[in-house]
Amino acid sequence: MKGRTKKRVAELIAFNLFRIMSASIVLVLFSILAFIVVRGIGVISWDFISKMPEEGMTKGGIWPAIVGTMCLVAGSMLFAFPVGVLSGIYINEFVKDNWFKRFVKLMTNNLAGVPSIVFGLFGMSLFVNTLGFGDSIIAGSLTLGLLALPVIIRTTEESLKSIDKYHREGSYALGATKIQTIRRVVLPLAMPNIITGFILSIGRVSGETAPILFTVAAYFLPKLPSSMFDQVMALPYHLYVLSTSGTDMEASRNMAYGTALVLILIVLILNLLANFTRRFLNKKIKQ
Amino acid sequence: MIEAKNLNLYYGSFQALKDISMKVPEKSVTALIGPSGCGKSTFLRTFNRMNDLIAGVKIEGDIIVDDMNIYAKGVDVDSLRKRIGMVFQKPNPFAKSIYENVAYGMRVNGVNDEKLIKQTVEESLKQAALWDEVKDNLKKSAYALSGGQQQRLCIARALAVEPTILLMDEPASALDPISTSKIEELIHELKKNYTILIVTHNMQQAARVSDHTAFFYMGSLIEFNETKTIFTNPENQQTQNYVTGRFG
Amino acid sequence: MKKLLEKLTEGILMLSGTVTTVTVLLIVFFLFKEGAGLFGKSPTEDGFTVAVNHNNPIDKLSPEQIKNVFDQNIVNWKELGGNDDSIILFRMDDLLSYYSEDELGGIDTNMSLLAQKIDQVIENNKGVIAFISANEIPKEHHSKLVRIESIGLGSFFGGEVWFPTSTPVAQFGIYPLLMGTLWVSFIAILIALPFGLAAAIYMAEIADSKVRGILKPIIELLAGIPSVVYGFFGLIVLVPLVQQLFNLPVGETGLTGSIVLAIMALPTIITVAEDAITRTPRSVREASLALGASQWQTIYRIVIPAASSGITAAVILGIGRAIGETMAVLMVTGNAAVVPHSMLEPMRTIPATIAAELGEAAKGSLHYDALFALGCVLFIITMLVNITVEMISKKGTKNKLR
Numbered sequence: 001m002k003g004r005t006k007k008r009v010a011e012l013i014a015f016n017l018f019r020i021m022s023a024s025i026v027l028v029l030f031s032i033l034a035f036i037v038v039r040g041i042g043v044i045s046w047d048f049i050s051k052m053p054e055e056g057m058t059k060g061g062i063w064p065a066i067v068g069t070m071c072l073v074a075g076s077m078l079f080a081f082p083v084g085v086l087s088g089i090y091i092n093e094f095v096k097d098n099w100f101k102r103f104v105k106l107m108t109n110n111l112a113g114v115p116s117i118v119f120g121l122f123g124m125s126l127f128v129n130t131l132g133f134g135d136s137i138i139a140g141s142l143t144l145g146l147l148a149l150p151v152i153i154r155t156t157e158e159s160l161k162s163i164d165k166y167h168r169e170g171s172y173a174l175g176a177t178k179i180q181t182i183r184r185v186v187l188p189l190a191m192p193n194i195i196t197g198f199i200l201s202i203g204r205v206s207g208e209t210a211p212i213l214f215t216v217a218a219y220f221l222p223k224l225p226s227s228m229f230d231q232v233m234a235l236p237y238h239l240y241v242l243s244t245s246g247t248d249m250e251a252s253r254n255m256a257y258g259t260a261l262v263l264i265l266i267v268l269i270l271n272l273l274a275n276f277t278r279r280f281l282n283k284k285i286k287q
Numbered sequence: 288m289i290e291a292k293n294l295n296l297y298y299g300s301f302q303a304l305k306d307i308s309m310k311v312p313e314k315s316v317t318a319l320i321g322p323s324g325c326g327k328s329t330f331l332r333t334f335n336r337m338n339d340l341i342a343g344v345k346i347e348g349d350i351i352v353d354d355m356n357i358y359a360k361g362v363d364v365d366s367l368r369k370r371i372g373m374v375f376q377k378p379n380p381f382a383k384s385i386y387e388n389v390a391y392g393m394r395v396n397g398v399n400d401e402k403l404i405k406q407t408v409e410e411s412l413k414q415a416a417l418w419d420e421v422k423d424n425l426k427k428s429a430y431a432l433s434g435g436q437q438q439r440l441c442i443a444r445a446l447a448v449e450p451t452i453l454l455m456d457e458p459a460s461a462l463d464p465i466s467t468s469k470i471e472e473l474i475h476e477l478k479k480n481y482t483i484l485i486v487t488h489n490m491q492q493a494a495r496v497s498d499h500t501a502f503f504y505m506g507s508l509i510e511f512n513e514t515k516t517i518f519t520n521p522e523n524q525q526t527q528n529y530v531t532g533r534f535g
Numbered sequence: 536m537k538k539l540l541e542k543l544t545e546g547i548l549m550l551s552g553t554v555t556t557v558t559v560l561l562i563v564f565f566l567f568k569e570g571a572g573l574f575g576k577s578p579t580e581d582g583f584t585v586a587v588n589h590n591n592p593i594d595k596l597s598p599e600q601i602k603n604v605f606d607q608n609i610v611n612w613k614e615l616g617g618n619d620d621s622i623i624l625f626r627m628d629d630l631l632s633y634y635s636e637d638e639l640g641g642i643d644t645n646m647s648l649l650a651q652k653i654d655q656v657i658e659n660n661k662g663v664i665a666f667i668s669a670n671e672i673p674k675e676h677h678s679k680l681v682r683i684e685s686i687g688l689g690s691f692f693g694g695e696v697w698f699p700t701s702t703p704v705a706q707f708g709i710y711p712l713l714m715g716t717l718w719v720s721f722i723a724i725l726i727a728l729p730f731g732l733a734a735a736i737y738m739a740e741i742a743d744s745k746v747r748g749i750l751k752p753i754i755e756l757l758a759g760i761p762s763v764v765y766g767f768f769g770l771i772v773l774v775p776l777v778q779q780l781f782n783l784p785v786g787e788t789g790l791t792g793s794i795v796l797a798i799m800a801l802p803t804i805i806t807v808a809e810d811a812i813t814r815t816p817r818s819v820r821e822a823s824l825a826l827g828a829s830q831w832q833t834i835y836r837i838v839i840p841a842a843s844s845g846i847t848a849a850v851i852l853g854i855g856r857a858i859g860e861t862m863a864v865l866m867v868t869g870n871a872a873v874v875p876h877s878m879l880e881p882m883r884t885i886p887a888t889i890a891a892e893l894g895e896a897a898k899g900s901l902h903y904d905a906l907f908a909l910g911c912v913l914f915i916i917t918m919l920v921n922i923t924v925e926m927i928s929k930k931g932t933k934n935k936l937r
Contacts, residue, residue, distance in 0.1 A: 006397065007365065011831035015741055021733035022742075022750065028798055029757050032768050083551050090552030094545065106925060107556040113852075113921045114562065114914065115859025117886040121893070121910040125565040129898065146558050153555065179541050200759070207761025210861040210886070214893050236763045236862075243767050244866055260764050267759040275752065335825055342744065369827030379818040382841050392826035395836065441822065448826055 033264065040261030043254050052222040057242060058251035062259055067224050068232030069206050072216065075141025075228065076205050080148040081198055088156025093182055112150035116210040119147045124214040136229045140216025147211055148201040155197025159190035192281035196274045203270040207263060209236040235263055288313065289452060289482060294348035296329060296338065303329050305506045316474060316483045318497035318514065320490060325503040327486045331454050334484065335371040336364050369396055372445030373454040377461045378437030380429035385421050388429045388440055392448035407447050415443035416473050435466025442473065453477065455485040459492065471496050490530060494518050502526045566914055569907035576901060577683050578705045582669050585703065586678040588661045593617045597684045598704045599694055604664060605703060612662065620662035627667060647673060654678055666703040691908065697872040699892065699902040707905045709912065711874040715882035718875055719789050719868060720857035723796035724850060731804030732846065739812040740834050758802035766866030769795040774867055781879055787869030789882035795863045800853040807852055811845020812838060848924045855920035859913060861886035885909050
């Protein structure tokens with residue numbers, strides 16, 4: 001009986017310790033969120049969203065940074081989404097389980113592990129200098145697109161892998177070719193998860209700073225871009241500038257809170273949207 | 288004395304066991320047979336409350352082991368499980384040495400006397416007819432053994448905590464014929480000291496090793512009798528169909 | 536026609552399939568092409584040289600030695616293996632302390648006169664070391680030009696000074712940056728690991744599905760918050776906190792960076808470790824419970840050892856992420872490029888250095904190449920991390936039972 005209570009006490013202590021430690025992680029997240037929401041909510045207004053920065057970025061709004069980030073997200077996804085999905089399809093459906101597949105997968109993993117600042121260096125060297133795009137939306141978008149590729153490829157692969165064999169066999173049995181089967185049977189089933197991955201990578205791309213530092217981001221540029229070879233401001237870089245190298249840091253603090261809140265809101269909304277899409281589309285397929 | 292009284296078990300809204308009552312004879316082998324999904328494995332796992340681990344399981348009725356209802360409030364599940372050994376479908380040794388696999392049960396139950404542990408490990412391995420094959424390699428990883436040896440190791444592991452009852456869930460289904468016959472011989476030896484419940488879908492095996500056989504169908508206990516009777520002269524038509532192979 | 540179209544589609548698919556491979560190769564090519572530009576070159580400014588008295592036995596100096604000489608950390612030639620003479624520094628501006636304005640009259644228009652005067656100074660002072668422009672040396676000179684060792688891998692990795700804009704000789708020693716990176720990341724993982732493991736075990740083994748359903752999205756959200764936001768939070772909240780807590784002159788320290796990084800590394804550690812824990816076969820768990828082990832005994836004696844390769848992978852992956860993290864670290868660690876002695880000092884990491892300096896480095900300059908060389912180092916480290924993780928998880932699956 002003594003052994004029994006000792007075992008129970010050890011279990012009780014361990015489990016409660018884990019519970020407390022897990023709770024503390026939740027607490028950290030909420031304190032970060034709460035801090036930024038509380039300080040930032042008063043800053044956000046229609047003017048803040050829709051106006052140019054004024055008086056050395058201590059007043060006015062962040063409209064050009066919002067537009068810039070939207071341009072970068074659109075540009076990078078325009079490149080990375082189709083290429084990533086096609087790549088995922090190729091790897092999962094066409095490559096046999098051999099050294100080539102392992103190699104390609106290793107490379108995808110490697111690319112996923114490359115630090116974002118290295119993408120920045122690479123983008124600067126290739127797109128800005130060698131290809132002569134200069135600091136521009138296209139250089140930044142391509143750099144961010146490459147960064148997002150591994151995520152999109154992996155989600156595509158995973159979603160395709162999770163589809164039962166009998167769906168494919170059913171289609172083959174009706175005389176459909178491989179590509180027809182993929183296009184009409186496999187892809188529609190995999191779409192909810194692929195789209196979820198797509199939405200999450202938008203979140204990732206819109207928050208990245210290091211890759212755009214030297215490929216597109218402008219310190220201060222109070223006008224909207226007119227072509228893809230223009231420089232733009234971007235939300236994450238704007239937050240960096242406001243909090244570390246603004247002209248008057250104390251005065252721009254409020255602008256920084258507002259910008260941080262906008263960034264958090266983007267991530268929050270995209271996360272919710274991703275969960276919602278997954279559930280909604282999966283349900284629709286089942287009906 | 289082991290007995291199930293009016294046992295009902297539900298997975299959510301699905302009833303997997305329906306009003307089962309049965310007295311398991313001591314120091315003998317009882318086989319549980321029936322088509323897949325009939326509830327025989329689920330029934331086996333009620334004796335050491337393994338079903339507790341599955342979310343959404345609800346159990347009604349009693350199981351009496353040694354005059355105690357194991358589903359009563361305040362029962363210590365760990366010490367119950369110590370008294371009831373279990374051997375699983377596939378050999379599932381831990382990623383430890385052969386020695387530590389057998390010693391594990393004692394260690395988690397608070398035995399610290401290394402001499403006693405060593406002695407018990409040897410005895411258990413002997414009982415499981417594995418000692419001669421492994422006595423020089425006790426420090427080796429259990430994964431180095433063949434499938435049949437691994438399964439006998441798992442039996443030794445169960446014996447080391449000195450249970451009175453052994454539950455075997457298709458213990459030979461993943462083994463080759465030679466290993467299988469070794470396990471069956473072993474079961475024959477073990478019933479001198481233990482009460483054994485064995486789930487099997489192999490009827491020849493049930494006929495070979497068991498003294499009593501229970502036939503399950505769709506969650507109900509259809510017939511329970513001496514093995515000889517079940518296989519040669521069953522009372523129930525369904526049992527007759529099953530044992531003669533005229534069954535879906 | 537249909538056949539042709541199918542072949543075409545397959546071709547496009549194949550091209551896309553190789554995109555990551557091509558990208559990795561391109562990254563390697565461009566990074567190493569620019570980074571290699573640093574090596575084998577002299578780190579002095581173009582057109583400048585270092586000259587000494589012709590009796591001075593020294594004819595070769597390393598960049599670091601020259602820096603120490605001009606910073607007056609080394610004041611006698613003896614310390615450099617030369618004669619016992621004190622070192623006299625000489626730069627163009629010092630000419631006036633050797634000659635009066637009158638004596639120098641007219642040199643504005645006469646370069647060769649100037650060069651001769653400088654040559655005389657060097658000739659007259661045996662301890663002198665002069666940092667002068669190459670065209671301030673007359674054709675017939677008495678002084679001896681000192682060869683400056685070019686930048687090699689040894690001085691790159693071993694050099695203790697990173698000072699790319701230093702004159703007369705730029706310093707490209709990445710030792711302090713490497714140490715800063717490793718320390719900040721290592722301590723970050725040390726902080727994150729207990730919490731990450733606890734959460735992974737809690738989610739995989741203890742929590743019921745409802746709690747798990749709440750925790751999972753929270754971890755995802757934690758992973759989704761941009762690193763500048765973490766940096767911003769660290770700057771506003773943690774920096775003053777650390778400063779007060781330890782009573783420091785500044786709050787931007789290695790420790791502050793580690794704390795921020797720890798929070799950022801949590802999602803990686805939790806997800807990968809949880810995955811590994813859930814993958815432990817159910818039957819092994821049940822075997823342990825069937826022997827009378829408690830749930831906790833089963834977790835720490837069976838499940839965790841079985842998942843150990845996955846957990847190791849999680850740790851290494853977490854370190855990899857931490858090493859590569861840029862913005863948050865840049866904002867909170869203080870960025871002092873010195874070899875760190877304590878976590879409560881400002882430190883500077885490799886990614887932060889690239890981010891902070893690339894904007895100021897002229898394209899094609901040594902500084903620019905040096906930052907790319909830093910990128911190469913970072914790339915190699917993360918590549919090693921990935922390959923290690925790959926090998927560990929492969930070994931892990933081999934050890935598992937069918």
